Amino acid sequence: MVKVKVEIFSGDPPCPGCEALLKIADWIEKKYKGKVDVYRYVGAGGVKKFEAYKLDMVPAIVINEKIRVIGMCPSMETVEAMLREAGL
Numbered sequence: 001m002v003k004v005k006v007e008i009f010s011g012d013p014p015c016p017g018c019e020a021l022l023k024i025a026d027w028i029e030k031k032y033k034g035k036v037d038v039y040r041y042v043g044a045g046g047v048k049k050f051e052a053y054k055l056d057m058v059p060a061i062v063i064n065e066k067i068r069v070i071g072m073c074p075s076m077e078t079v080e081a082m083l084r085e086a087g088l
């Protein structure tokens with residue numbers, strides 16, 4: 001089974017949207033344990049990846065190296081739909 005790669009980008013300190021997305025990342029890891037690899041890039045620690053994807057705003061979520069959301073925290077339903085599209 002191929003794992004789904006989920007990358008979360010947040011500011012430091014995290015804005016309310018970033019905080020919400022980081023909580024969703026925790027939820028994804030619990031619900032899909034063993035089926036996803038979740039990476040969190042917070043502040044300066046994620047600058048190289050942030051620039052590599054040419055992102056211009058946080059929060060952002062990238063699934064399987066495809067930019068899915070920039071500048072807002074999606075709803076849980078939207079995240080679930082994105083994960084289904086990615087093969088979960």
